[in-house]
Amino acid sequence: xxxxxxxxxxxxxxxxxxSRPLPxxxxxxxxxxxxxxxxxxxxxxxxxxxxxxxxxEAIFHYDPTSTSHSIIQELxxxxxxxxxxxxxxxxxxxxxxxxxxxxxxxxxxxLGINAGAVxxxxxxxxxxxxxxxxxxxxxxxxxxxxxxxxxxxxxxxGKGVVTPxxxxxxxxxxxxxxxALSEGIGIYFSLSQDLAFWFAGGIAGVKWTQxxxxxxxxxxxxxxxxxxxxxxxxxxxxxxxxxxxxxxxxLVRAAGFIIVLxxxxxxxxxAGPIGFVGLIVPHIARFFVGxxxxxxxxxxxxxxxxxxxxxxxxxxxxxxxxxxxxxALFALIGVPFFxxxxxxxxxxx
Amino acid sequence: MRSIGIRSEDExxxxxxxxxxxxxxxxxxxxxxxxxxxxxxxxxxxxxxxIIGNGTxxxxxxxxxxxxxxxxxxxxxxxxxxxxxxxxxxVAxxxxxxxxxLGITTGAGxxxxxxxxxxxxxxxxxxxxxxFLSLIGGISTAIIIYMLAYDRHNGLLPNRLVLNxxxxxxxxxxxxxxxxxxxxxxxxxxxxxxMAGRIWGAEWRFVFTLLPWMIIxxxxxxxxxxxxxxxxxxDEVATGLGVSVEKExxxxxxxxxxxxxxxxxxxxxxxxxxxxxxxxARKLIGPNHRFLLPLSAVAGALLLLAADTIGKAILQPSxxxxxxxxxxxxxxxxxxxxxxx
Numbered sequence: 001x002x003x004x005x006x007x008x009x010x011x012x013x014x015x016x017x018x019s020r021p022l023p024x025x026x027x028x029x030x031x032x033x034x035x036x037x038x039x040x041x042x043x044x045x046x047x048x049x050x051x052x053x054x055x056x057e058a059i060f061h062y063d064p065t066s067t068s069h070s071i072i073q074e075l076x077x078x079x080x081x082x083x084x085x086x087x088x089x090x091x092x093x094x095x096x097x098x099x100x101x102x103x104x105x106x107x108x109x110x111l112g113i114n115a116g117a118v119x120x121x122x123x124x125x126x127x128x129x130x131x132x133x134x135x136x137x138x139x140x141x142x143x144x145x146x147x148x149x150x151x152x153x154x155x156x157x158g159k160g161v162v163t164p165x166x167x168x169x170x171x172x173x174x175x176x177x178x179x180a181l182s183e184g185i186g187i188y189f190s191l192s193q194d195l196a197f198w199f200a201g202g203i204a205g206v207k208w209t210q211x212x213x214x215x216x217x218x219x220x221x222x223x224x225x226x227x228x229x230x231x232x233x234x235x236x237x238x239x240x241x242x243x244x245x246x247x248x249x250x251l252v253r254a255a256g257f258i259i260v261l262x263x264x265x266x267x268x269x270x271a272g273p274i275g276f277v278g279l280i281v282p283h284i285a286r287f288f289v290g291x292x293x294x295x296x297x298x299x300x301x302x303x304x305x306x307x308x309x310x311x312x313x314x315x316x317x318x319x320x321x322x323x324x325x326x327x328a329l330f331a332l333i334g335v336p337f338f339x340x341x342x343x344x345x346x347x348x349x
Numbered sequence: 350m351r352s353i354g355i356r357s358e359d360e361x362x363x364x365x366x367x368x369x370x371x372x373x374x375x376x377x378x379x380x381x382x383x384x385x386x387x388x389x390x391x392x393x394x395x396x397x398x399x400i401i402g403n404g405t406x407x408x409x410x411x412x413x414x415x416x417x418x419x420x421x422x423x424x425x426x427x428x429x430x431x432x433x434x435x436x437x438x439x440v441a442x443x444x445x446x447x448x449x450x451l452g453i454t455t456g457a458g459x460x461x462x463x464x465x466x467x468x469x470x471x472x473x474x475x476x477x478x479x480x481f482l483s484l485i486g487g488i489s490t491a492i493i494i495y496m497l498a499y500d501r502h503n504g505l506l507p508n509r510l511v512l513n514x515x516x517x518x519x520x521x522x523x524x525x526x527x528x529x530x531x532x533x534x535x536x537x538x539x540x541x542x543x544m545a546g547r548i549w550g551a552e553w554r555f556v557f558t559l560l561p562w563m564i565i566x567x568x569x570x571x572x573x574x575x576x577x578x579x580x581x582x583x584d585e586v587a588t589g590l591g592v593s594v595e596k597e598x599x600x601x602x603x604x605x606x607x608x609x610x611x612x613x614x615x616x617x618x619x620x621x622x623x624x625x626x627x628x629x630a631r632k633l634i635g636p637n638h639r640f641l642l643p644l645s646a647v648a649g650a651l652l653l654l655a656a657d658t659i660g661k662a663i664l665q666p667s668x669x670x671x672x673x674x675x676x677x678x679x680x681x682x683x684x685x686x687x688x689x690x
Contacts, residue, residue, distance in 0.1 A: 335520030
């Protein structure tokens with residue numbers, strides 16, 4: 001009897017998951033259109049003023065003799081596209097982590113994953129200066145993995161339950177540790193200047209070669225994330241419910257974390273540790289489309305890409321001609337948001 | 350019965366004095382080692398000769414003008430940060446509270462950096478002004494995180510305090526970064542050194558800037574040891590014991606923030622000293638603040654002096670800032686505490 005009522009409870013729980021496909025479609029289609037518009041705007045803004053029509057021409061009727069065409073093709077287009085990809089990556093990584101750990105404060109930056117990746121990138125810079133970009137991505141991935149193991153291993157030790165607070169604290173300490181080590185490496189190998197670029201988080205120097213290497217990884221991880229999204233929704237209901245529904249929680253979580261590491265590792269290798277995108281975007285997505293991760297993940301990708309593109313425009317305009325690091329910009333928006341979520345989230349704090 | 354009680358009290362006092370002495374011996378040893386590291390070394394025998402006045406002019410210059418101020422600053426800052434952390438842990442009833450983690454260090458540092466950044470190029474800023482600026486930043490940050498962590502129904506929420514501190518520190522760091530990128534190169538270098546936590550004020554004038562703050566605030570805090578003991582029990586018990594909680598808490602927290610800010614203004618961004626010092630002391634001596642505070646101070650002094658010495662020693666001739674060394678030791682220790690909590 002009890003078991004029966006429990007199953008029916010579970011049934012109603014799964015049925016009552018708020019899923020709003022219509023807003024999701026609007027966000028996806030509207031978001032993609034808005035992103036294309038933002039891309040064009042982003043490409044046309046800069047030291048050399050370029051009109052929209054020139055942007056159009058440079059992309060579709062490329063004329064190698066024109067200076068503005070080559071500026072667009074060689075400098076502005078790759079960085080802008082990289083911004084969109086990086087933003088989408090961090091946002092999806094954050095969404096998956098928030099779902100899998102049921103922690104509203106999860107974000108690759110806050111949980112120390114980015115710092116671990118930066119540390120490995122620093123080691124590559126110091127010891128293997130000529131390393132290929134694929135190698136860099138691999139190391140970045142390993143660093144991200146070490147951080148995840150540390151943060152979740154340590155916060156699940158001890159007697160108490162794993163609370164969001166514990167995970168955030170562990171993330172902060174792991175970040176402090178790896179940042180200190182990276183700074184130490186930077187000082188010892190006189191790489192401080194180069195590494196400062198990574199710490200700040202920016203997409204200014206991204207070239208086509210990096211973009212081409214990054215793209216298949218991100219695309220693959222996004223597809224994998226979509227395939228896993230239904231299982232993540234079930235996991236986000238809690239372990240008991242997920243097990244009751246016959247889900248192999250460990251397997252799903254392991255697969256999910258590998259995707260997170262991959263996507264965050266690649267993004268850090270390209271753009272440095274940009275925090276808070278992965279925190280803010282999934283909350284926005286959830287606000288509009290409900291708690292179904294089949295909708296949250298694609299919407300997060302689109303919103304993350306769009307916001308990063310806008311932030312990149314802002315980063316170049318605030319203090320022109322110098323660039324404000326996009327990571328700092330997101331931190332300034334993200335911190336009040338974090339405080340708001342932490343205050344709202346009463347149950348475990 | 351009574352005589353036994355007295356004897357064990359005697360024993361405990363003896364143990365406390367012994368521990369304090371061990372720490373002082375360790376500090377002296379580290380001091381000797383620290384003096385013996387650098388471009389020009391001063392061996393222990395030379396050090397002794399120089400101290401009693403028989404050294405060469407060069408040895409005197411090295412010891413009294415270069416090494417000594419830096420060592421004294423390290424010790425003062427270490428002691429100040431540890432005492433500050435000890436207070437915060439007692440008041441917040443959270444073993445992870447510490448000026449660095451709560452963002453007070455970063456807030457204080459931001460003001461110092463702004464001052465250094467926007468003071469006219471070519472003129473040097475009056476050193477005595479720095480602790481005051483630092484204090485403004487530290488106090489403002491403390492007020493923000495305190496208010497955000499205050500719940501109308503449940504009072505001060507210890508976990509949320511730490512969580513807010515981490516977030517506020519991240520935001521302030523972002524502001525620091527934005528400010529730093531607008532600076533001319535020579536100023537950026539000063540800032541980079543500051544942010545990494547190198548003991549940069551290694552001159553006598555910095556020692557004399559910091560000293561008055563320590564002389565006033567440390568005895569004041571030691572006098573408040575009893576109040577801190579009571580506050581540790583929680584708001585209700587403390588009120589029951591006749592302590593006006595809000596007022597007393599405000600006083601000690603202000604003293605703690607003042608101490609940390611003054612230290613930060615000459616030392617750069619150093620975290621985790623306020624965590625390790627008090628914990629070490631509490632393990633050795635127990636939670637009684639009358640003994641805990643002085644031992645925390647001594648442990649903090651030893652810790653930062655050792656960190657600075659290690660930073661100088663391992664990668665000669667380049668130096669690793671003390672702040673980085675402390676973070677590499679302190680972060681795992683923080684994780685260890687977290688895993689046990």
